[in-house]
Amino acid sequence: MTDDVLGALGDVPPGEMRAYLHRMADWIADYRETIETRTIVPHIAPGEVAAGTSARLPDHAEPMSRILGDLDTVVMPGVVHWGHPAFLGYFGSTSNGPALLGELAAAALNVSAMTWKTSPAATELEGVVLEWIRELIGLPPAFTGVVYDTASVATLHALAAAREVSGSEIRARGVAGRADVPLHRVYTSDQAHSSVAKAMVVLGLGEENVVRVPTDDAFRLDARALRAAMEADIALGFRPTAVVATIGTTSTASVDPVADIAELCRTNGVWLHVDAAYGGAFAALPEGRWVMRGVEQADSFVVNPHKWLFVPLDFSALFTRHPDALRSVFSLTPEYLRGDATADGTVVNYMDYGIQLGRRFRALKAWMTFRALGRDGLISRIREHCRLASLLADRATQHPGIALAAPPMMAIVCFRFEPAGTSADETDALNEAVAEAVNASGMAYVTHTRLRGVSCVRVGIGNILTTERHVEQVWSVVLSEAQRLGALR
Numbered sequence: 001m002t003d004d005v006l007g008a009l010g011d012v013p014p015g016e017m018r019a020y021l022h023r024m025a026d027w028i029a030d031y032r033e034t035i036e037t038r039t040i041v042p043h044i045a046p047g048e049v050a051a052g053t054s055a056r057l058p059d060h061a062e063p064m065s066r067i068l069g070d071l072d073t074v075v076m077p078g079v080v081h082w083g084h085p086a087f088l089g090y091f092g093s094t095s096n097g098p099a100l101l102g103e104l105a106a107a108a109l110n111v112s113a114m115t116w117k118t119s120p121a122a123t124e125l126e127g128v129v130l131e132w133i134r135e136l137i138g139l140p141p142a143f144t145g146v147v148y149d150t151a152s153v154a155t156l157h158a159l160a161a162a163r164e165v166s167g168s169e170i171r172a173r174g175v176a177g178r179a180d181v182p183l184h185r186v187y188t189s190d191q192a193h194s195s196v197a198k199a200m201v202v203l204g205l206g207e208e209n210v211v212r213v214p215t216d217d218a219f220r221l222d223a224r225a226l227r228a229a230m231e232a233d234i235a236l237g238f239r240p241t242a243v244v245a246t247i248g249t250t251s252t253a254s255v256d257p258v259a260d261i262a263e264l265c266r267t268n269g270v271w272l273h274v275d276a277a278y279g280g281a282f283a284a285l286p287e288g289r290w291v292m293r294g295v296e297q298a299d300s301f302v303v304n305p306h307k308w309l310f311v312p313l314d315f316s317a318l319f320t321r322h323p324d325a326l327r328s329v330f331s332l333t334p335e336y337l338r339g340d341a342t343a344d345g346t347v348v349n350y351m352d353y354g355i356q357l358g359r360r361f362r363a364l365k366a367w368m369t370f371r372a373l374g375r376d377g378l379i380s381r382i383r384e385h386c387r388l389a390s391l392l393a394d395r396a397t398q399h400p401g402i403a404l405a406a407p408p409m410m411a412i413v414c415f416r417f418e419p420a421g422t423s424a425d426e427t428d429a430l431n432e433a434v435a436e437a438v439n440a441s442g443m444a445y446v447t448h449t450r451l452r453g454v455s456c457v458r459v460g461i462g463n464i465l466t467t468e469r470h471v472e473q474v475w476s477v478v479l480s481e482a483q484r485l486g487a488l489r
């Protein structure tokens with residue numbers, strides 16, 4: 001292989017490119033094979049990565065071999081290894097072999113799935129994969145899907161549809177300068193994800209019009225409090241527009257009573273969006289299907305295969321019983337893109353269902369992942385993660401000085417160190433310090449969260465590589481750091 005720079009025009013010559021691709025294949029395979037030996041969080045100061053590379057766009061072409069070398073010397077020292085099997089922070093988001101192949105192929109093809117015509121394969125595989133997901137988690141056939149990058153964006157689209165059907169003609173006339181638009185209110189629990197409020201900001205409905213409904217002892221939305229909040233708003237002339245129920249909240253994976261919420265929504269003509277970004281995957285398990293009770297009455301539903309269905313970032317699936325409502329907000333087709341969508345859905349132009357025009361071939365990595373793991377592979381991995389989480393919850397329960405901070409749910413465990421004779425504030429600080437110290441060790445990764453104003457340590461198991469040995473490793477790092485800091489006495 002030579003170190004020739006790019007020619008004056010065109011791409012790297014095919015022969016050389018083949019050699020670089022082989023080199024990159026080895027690089028990726030080596031990374032996956034050695035990931036467990038890495039320090040999870042880099043010891044690096046802000047600005048260090050940027051300082052390692054030119055602040056100015058290079059004037060001239062650089063040799064590929066130097067650029068690839070910098071991947072190791074400049075980039076890798078600043079990487080947090082999310083794929084490390086002892087990385088148990090946030091919600092698991094891991095790559096896997098088949099998905100990597102899909103991503104490589106998608107990058108090579110670089111098609112845009114904006115209309116069926118612009119890439120039939122990307123459009124049709126998107127439809128196929130969405131149907132697989134729908135059926136896997138038990139959503140009724142009345143729901144049709146569309147792929148976005150993230151759940152935040154999916155929820156934004158769902159609430160845009162809710163806003164449109166609520167009758168204020170905001171697509172056409174906007175909100176600015178109008179005295180005839182009522183306050184559109186959206187209800188969600190005090191445990192719901194911040195993406196709901198962000199959507200309200202973007203939609204011009206206002207962050208203050210998110211009504212945070214209290215939750216019960218298990219962090220589930222209180223349906224009676226929701227009814228009261230809606231009634232109070234109606235009495236004031238506000239317009240209840242949507243409720244966002246959560247299956248698998250961010251902190252504790254709690255599950256809102258969707259059936260009760262759905263009934264309230266039906267009575268009041270309010271759109272029900274279900275945020276199952278994390279918890280939707282749990283419904284793939286026969287023993288997890290209960291979380292879907294009432295979902296058949298929802299208007300829209302989001303699940304993130306990039307959380308717990310092992311598809312790497314990014315891939316979020318929005319399903320709705322009202323694709324027409326989505327289209328009525330987002331279809332705005334310039335002449336050059338005039339498509340030929342058919343009423344029976346054989347030809348779909350996904351650009352009509354969202355903000356984006358250019359759309360990546362995301363379905364390819366999902367198609368490869370799902371085929372390579374199979375339904376039973378997906379189910380057994382999710383089930384194993386739940387088993388590992390309950391094992392960890394047992395450890396926490398049995399250990400003196402540690403208490404569960406929430407009922408363990410799905411593969412999420414929250415626990416709190418409660419050293420005797422320590423004030424509440426000191427205890428909070430100690431719990432946060434333990435999580436920080438665990439992460440600084442580089443051998444394990446957890447997050448801390450606050451529940452009802454109290455800090456605790458949160459572990460989320462969803463990494464495709466995580467086994468019992470890794471959970472034991474994380475637990476022993478947690479205990480030793482807690483001892484060192486005086487959180488365990």
Ligand SMILES: Cc1ncc(COP(=O)(O)O)c(C=O)c1O
Binds near residue numbers: 250
């Ligand atoms: C319940 C819930 N909804 C939505 C999101 C946002 O997901 P995304 O990062 O795909 O926007 C998260 C992220 O963790 C989440 O926990």
